[in-house]
């Protein structure tokens with residue numbers, strides 16, 4: 189540790205007082221230990237037999253999850269190297285949408301093995317080089333073992349969705365939810381010069397507590413968490429011609445104080461009549477255009493509600509801006525900002541607009557839209573926490589289905605691709621010079637961590653399982669993996685456990701990148717604290733430096 193030097197006997201201070209610096213092996217060991225601790229903390233969540241975590245944030249809010257990224261997000265990690273694991277999880281989530289836990293476990297294992305090599309005096313640069321070569325070889329191997337998928341046969345899409353949800357709280361409903369997820373993703377997918385593009389954001393998600401996850405439904409349209417404004421209005425309109433308004437159906441209040449002096453009761457009456465006439469005109473404009481449904485982003489005056497209701501229109505007020513925009517896309521409506529301009533050409537179309545009671549609330553369903561791409565998953569569940577975890581799992585499932593739609597190749601799961609990559613890497617290592625060979629071997633062993641962890645989490649003996657897996661892969665059984673529901677080494681393709689190639693490739697990329705980045709660091713300088721920030725309740729503690737291991 190030195191933040192100062194000597195110049196002719198006079199000490200020169202370079203860093204602010206209170207700064208902290210560590211160098212060389214101290215830094216490497218500190219960072220690696222921190223990362224290992226983080227990886228350790230998500231390990232028990234991997235796979236269908238993995239455990240859930242209950243996380244309590246500084247406000248006392250509870251999250252129950254087995255999602256790698258969510259766990260790290262909620263952990264409030266302080267150590268800078270450990271924070272990079274959160275980055276790994278985020279990258280993995282953004283690029284592939286699944287495999288976050290695996291990416292963090294492999295990154296941790298890569299660093300664990302690197303530490304052993306560093307202790308044997310192998311320079312980090314050699315390790316980084318070896319890891320890079322190993323990653324390239326691993327990616328080639330995945331491409332080789334991957335199975336091309338015909339999107340018309342939806343069975344693989346369903347299988348990847350089931351695998352993604354198998355390790356989550358929603359596992360009991362995985363078959364049912366997988367069907368919905370596949371239908372939803374296929375509805376929004378678009379063909380673009382020979383390949384398909386699909387965006388998870390196009391599948392809208394609404395949540396409503398009540399019933400169970402099994403009551404989740406896919407709606408062929410859009411659901412508004414709003415009720416019809418007035419009880420006298422129809423609750424159901426077929427062949428809906430929808431006016432979407434971004435203007436209020438009220439008399440605008442003047443911006444400045446205006447005084448109107450009224451001298452006789454007649455004048456009051458005339459004044460009110462005039463107001464009423466203005467409101468009536470608004471309704472006339474809407475009905476003259478031919479609308480039978482009004483969805484308004486702003487308020488609707490009581491009198492307007494009354495007039496609309498008398499004319500048999502269904503109206504919804506204070507709809508979310510994002511909902512209005514989505515409705516415009518889905519129904520082909522133009523959003524009206526000035527009522528004077530409204531014509532029949534501005535109206536959107538849906539086969540049905542209907543208010544339904546969902547749980548304790550009423551929601552408005554807009555179904556059979558002009559544009560068939562509009563779909564909504566309405567997630568149900570006993571408690572808010574259950575729904576949140578269901579939403580995360582369904583998001584994973586939507587992502588893996590999207591992955592396969594965009595890159596139609598899958599690999600078997602249960603640690604089988606990792607074991608196959610490891611086998612290929614060990615043979616490859618023999619062709620390399622001494623030190624790099626060790627790094628490539630280390631990489632192969634790090635990949636085996638997935639099968640080991642899946643076995644451990646299922647309460648099986650990882651040593652027995654690993655040796656059986658290795659020998660079966662030696663014999664050419666590329667899909668041999670640990671099926672944790674039966675607790676046996678099985679052909680994972682035959683068991684129907686499949687994952688998108690996109691997820692597996694991204695795990696290799698994110699984990700290798702993070703491990704290399706951390707290995708490259710041999711100097712860590714942390715500025716002294718300027719002023720102690722306010723400590724959040726329950727967290728914080730004395731400010732200061734990061735001790736070797738992660739404090740989180």
Ligand SMILES: Nc1ncnc2c1ncn2[C@@H]1O[C@H](COP(=O)(O)OP(=O)(O)O)[C@@H](O)[C@H]1O
Pocket residue numbers: 233234235236238254255256286287288289290291351352354355600601602603638642670671672673685687
């Ligand atoms: N029935 C199964 N038997 C064994 N492994 C499985 C099974 N279903 C899924 N898996 C494996 O579980 C792992 C994914 O677990 P998960 O908890 O979702 O972590 P991640 O965040 O990495 O996706 C994958 O390696 C997948 O192959």
Ligand SMILES: [Mg+2]
Pocket residue numbers: 286287288352355584
């Ligand atoms: Mg997963």
